[in-house]
Amino acid sequence: MSLCLRGVTAGYGRSMVLRDVSITVPDGSVVAVIGANGAGKTSLLRVASGLMAPQAGWIRLDGENLTGRPVCDFAKAGICHVPEGRAVFPGLSVRDNLRVFSPARRERESIDRAITLFPRLGERLGQIAGTMSGGEQQMLALARAYLCDCKVILLDELSMGLAPKLVDVIFESISRLRGENVGVVVVEQYVDRVLAIADYVYVMSRGRVGFAGDPGEFADNDLFQQYLGAGV
Numbered sequence: 001m002s003l004c005l006r007g008v009t010a011g012y013g014r015s016m017v018l019r020d021v022s023i024t025v026p027d028g029s030v031v032a033v034i035g036a037n038g039a040g041k042t043s044l045l046r047v048a049s050g051l052m053a054p055q056a057g058w059i060r061l062d063g064e065n066l067t068g069r070p071v072c073d074f075a076k077a078g079i080c081h082v083p084e085g086r087a088v089f090p091g092l093s094v095r096d097n098l099r100v101f102s103p104a105r106r107e108r109e110s111i112d113r114a115i116t117l118f119p120r121l122g123e124r125l126g127q128i129a130g131t132m133s134g135g136e137q138q139m140l141a142l143a144r145a146y147l148c149d150c151k152v153i154l155l156d157e158l159s160m161g162l163a164p165k166l167v168d169v170i171f172e173s174i175s176r177l178r179g180e181n182v183g184v185v186v187v188e189q190y191v192d193r194v195l196a197i198a199d200y201v202y203v204m205s206r207g208r209v210g211f212a213g214d215p216g217e218f219a220d221n222d223l224f225q226q227y228l229g230a231g232v
């Protein structure tokens with residue numbers, strides 16, 4: 001089962017920034033969405049999480065039609081969106097950040113699960129989240145998304161503004177979600193890095209899907225230059 005967007009057209013006011021976009025996110029897969037600045041990647045995630053309603057097309061999760069439903073229905077159905085920026089409560093400890101997103105009455109088990117996947121957080125449970133490094137905060141944002149028992153996680157530029165060493169940590173953290181039976185959509189500027197961990201890639205070009213398929217196929221031929229040469 002999976003998240004499916006079909007024929008999505010969406011925009012802001014009269015200006016359409018997504019045109020006839022279709023993507024599929026199978027369970028347990030990492031799907032990369034790449035493209036030049038302004039291509040529509042963030043808007044696509046906004047549609048997929050219910051923050052933005054499409055003018056045409058539909059969104060289904062495991063066959064359930066979510067099109068036109070309020071954003072909370074998308075979250076309840078199992079779609080978790082980690083937007084750009086630090087998506088943590090900076091004044092709360094790491095433990096409390098994790099607790100807030102744990103399913104009711106399963107806090108301890110959930111926190112243990114998060115620590116197993118992200119051991120670095122286990123060393124810092126008592127630390128105030130806002131005092132951690134940018135990379136550690138992003139790891140916490142990822143762990144929180146993982147904990148809420150969602151079916152799909154949408155990650156918007158998690159590595160934005162991080163030092164290269166921390167970018168490594170973030171990509172390693174994303175690849176750990178593999179095999180956790182959750183679909184992950186990754187919007188990233190670090191094209192080579194995201195292609196290396198993705199099962200599928202969608203390349204956005206001016207609001208449309210210009211390429212959809214195997215990351216190796218995309219990286220190995222002229223398509224890379226054609227779609228991203230000047231833009232990344």
Ligand code: ATP
Nearest residue numbers: 012015017035036037038039040041042043044204
């Ligand atoms: P980037 O890589 O630069 O973040 P992106 O591929 O994520 O870009 P979007 O942020 O989805 O692209 O933007 C697509 C288009 O929609 C751009 O032309 C942008 O200016 C426009 N846009 C985005 N947000 C709004 C908004 N709130 N109101 C009006 N136009 C918007």
